[in-house]
Amino acid sequence: MIRDKLLINREGFVWGIEVLLPGRFIIHVEFLNLKTSSSNEHERTLFQMQNRNYLSSCTSTMHIQFRNFSMDWAASCITLSAKIRDKVPIASFVIRIIDSAKDRKVLAKLDIQIIETKSYLLETQGTDVCSIWPTKIMNQKPNSAVLESVGRMLTEKIHTDITINASDGSIGAHRAVLAARSPVFHSMFKHNLKENHDSNINISDMSIESCQAFINYLYGIIEDEEFFKHRLELLHAANKYDICGLRDVCSESLAEDIDSSNVLERLQDSYMYQLPKLKLHCMQYLVKFGRIFDIKDDFNAFLQTVDKDLVIQLLGEALSMNDSAYRVETICRLAQWRIDNLASCTYCKSDPFTIAIWNWHLCVERNRVSCVKLFPEATNNLPLSSFVIRLLSSVKDRKALAQLEVRDKLLSSREGFVWGIEVPLPGRFIIHVEFLDLKTSSSNGEDICSIWPNRIMQQRSNSAALESLSRMLMEGMHTDITINASDGSIGAHRAVLAARSPVFRSMFSHDLKENDDSTINISDMSTESCQAFINYLYGIIEHQEFLMHRLELVRAADKYDICDLRDVCHESLVEDIDSSNVLERLQNAYLYGLPKLKISCMQYLVKFGKIFDIRDDFIVFLQTADRDLITQIFYEVLSVWNGF
Structure with a gap:
């Protein structure tokens, strides 16, 4: 077993194999954990590669790629490396060579613990190195x-x-x-x-x-x-x-x-x-x-x-108006640069100033034809800029000496806007820029849209509304319904439950016992799992709480017709299938109609040969499983052996 191995192109994992390899075999890698200081999402990967015509010549090397990993093997070694320059993974995994015959005998297995965390990973990508599994899809949806x-x-x-x-x-x-x-x-x-x-x-x-x-x-x-x-x-x-x-x-x-x-x-x-x-x-x-x-x-x-x-x-x-000679003052969508003495030089460049999401510079060049240049510090995500640029007298009336309006000009650090000024420049003046609009590509890279007005209102309104729901539940503000679990009760609000579930809404809309008594009996859930269910409905469930009660939550989602909870449980249960839970999850996938989970469980058992690790439990499972589910497993076995 390999623990916390840092894998990059230059420093992959190399396994020297001492056994004689047959002509047909399977290289099997199970990733136990992948750690990184970044936040990008991965799927838990359990993979295998089949080599039909392995050549034993020492000069023969094969290279297989899958996603961001690559694997090479020569006559006597296997190399595993991640084809990523940044966001380098620290990997824990088990690697095996398995005979491709029906009993899938393990020919070689690496059972060495190596802890190798490189300091430069922390220096370049942050101080916190954490597992990317399980992904927090629960919090996103x-x-x-x-x-x-x-x-x-x-x-x-x-x-x-x-x-x-x-x-x-x-x-x-x-x-x-x-x-x-x-x-x-x-x-x-x-x-x-x-x-x-x-x-x-x-x-x-x-x-x-x-x-x-x-x-x-x-x-x-x-x-x-x-x-x-x-x-x-x-x-x-x-x-x-x-x-x-x-x-x-x-x-x-x-x-x-x-x-x-x-x-x-x-x-x-x-x-x-x-x-x-x-x-x-x-x-x-x-x-x-x-x-x-x-x-x-x-x-x-x-x-x-x-x-x-x-x-x-x-x-x-x-x-209080005393400014640095190179500082550009900004406010809202305005920028101005006061130049008090250009007579002693022919070129002057401002300090950077920020408008919207870019840093900008102004330059003045005094020659036979004077000019002003405006450009952002940007080589990608370039602003499509509309602005009015003015040359103002710095005396008290701030008379406009010259001005120009520019519409939808694409600006970059290499191709800025250059304004040739035909009037003579005084010794003291002000360059004044009023940005009318700044556009950039949307997140899908297709639509060009204004970055103004920004969405601070919507972001804060949403977060404040969610926080208020939390307080309504946690502080019991004006609760009007009691939920009785098997071993306790929880206060809640009819309106929230009815808005989250069509079953609850129908229950409260008709002359039913629950509506008259202001109680709902959920006797098939403990208070702890029922609290997790209610917390999810109010949007305040914690990640660990969600993981602990996923199976109870998927049952509640099915019972009360809550599609988003069903979907998020489905995706989460697919992520960490292992030998201890695969049969239970296969049964639940069949019972609640979760196709992705069902396929993943069957592939884990059949295609990846885990059925041999839990043979006795699997035989017991077949005695009680639905005949239709057994038929589906049988066809999965046939498809694997036909494709091998």
Whole structure:
């Protein structure tokens, strides 16, 4: 047995074979574990290669490839190496040479333990080296299903128990969701308040449209366009109901697209709601980037009504303007470079500055024809850029000396944008770039799409909604149904169960005993496995908990018709088949109609010869197995021997 062997092209594993090899044999490798510091996914690999015409000549070498591994063998040795330059695997495996006759006698087997972890793997790829098995498919899939179910609770009004009255309409919602998302709502429902008795919440300072956007955010289903349309109303609601996540995401989003038409309103809101990042961006936009001159009349009117403390902060921002000669100031989608003395040189290059996901540079060259160059530090994932570039006087009125608008220009570090300037350059000036849009290829490499607006809202809304579901369950917020397992009970919410399972939804929609008694009996599951099942439905199951209860979960998925749980259990059970569990998994695969698991189990037993390792257990299994399953195993045996 080989343990923790680092395999790369130059340093593969070499096994010198001392037995005489027959003309036909099988090289059999079972990977026990593969470790790496990266996170890319692999499938557990158990493979074999059959050589019909092995040549014993010492000069004869064969080379076989499969995925990212390669195997070579000469007359007396076998080499196994990974054809990967980075993300190098540390491999644990058993390698055997097996006679291809029907009893599959083991001719040679390596049973040596070697621990060889190379320090440079840790230095180049991170400090944590961890197993890639089992892959965390469980964590990747249910979140989307949970979020979809939470959305259905709202849109299909599944067991709503509270009404929100806006200025021009009403919306049904769930106490538990609102209480989990907002401490104000939580307190409102917890104490003897009018809203709790009447099952009504009045939000008369919001229209039905903006109120729907607010509720959609709380449930994690708000769309980008809806969010951007109602950002200011959402910010007001976030402050009123103490929802920090919504407040933060509104602040960051409002800071992204400041312009002359909205900067004064946003500066006022940032001061009112204490949003320091937004306030700083607005002040820099006005003062440092000189936009105060574009809206001089509006700014004068603004100063007459604004709080005196904010005026003092603006003055302080104006007095703090002392920049490095090579530093480019950035804010939102703007960049500007102040050049105070170009007379003493003919070429000047800025420090790098960041706009969106790229670092950029500006260069100025002064010759017979002066020019300005703009380029990103990028050789791939290139930005398709639209921008306005201006040459401004650095005196107080910031007069535009020249400007040019560029649309959809593909820029790279080798092919930047060069602007030939026909006007004479003064000794002191400002290069000002306003990025209108930046596009890049989507993740599938086909669609070109804008990187703005970014999706911070959707990401945080989703994570906050999942976190709130967790609190609803763990803190027992407004539970209205009890699940009785074989040895205990768990509180839950009708709306969540009904949205996650059509069986539960039908149970609560009709005049059944479970609906009348507010109890569900699941006597074929222990409290521990039932808790794992409920945790999955709420999207909070831990990985180890999932692995421990996979078989009970696949039964529950079949019983309550939860397709995403069935699929994720199916994929996970395929990953770690071994001699101790293959027969149980084969039976479950047949019972619950899991084709991939069934095929994998039969191939493990027949094609990879593990049936000989568990011969007695397999014979007992055949006495009780369904006749149709036995027939399928028989045909698998025939297909293997016909193909050999």
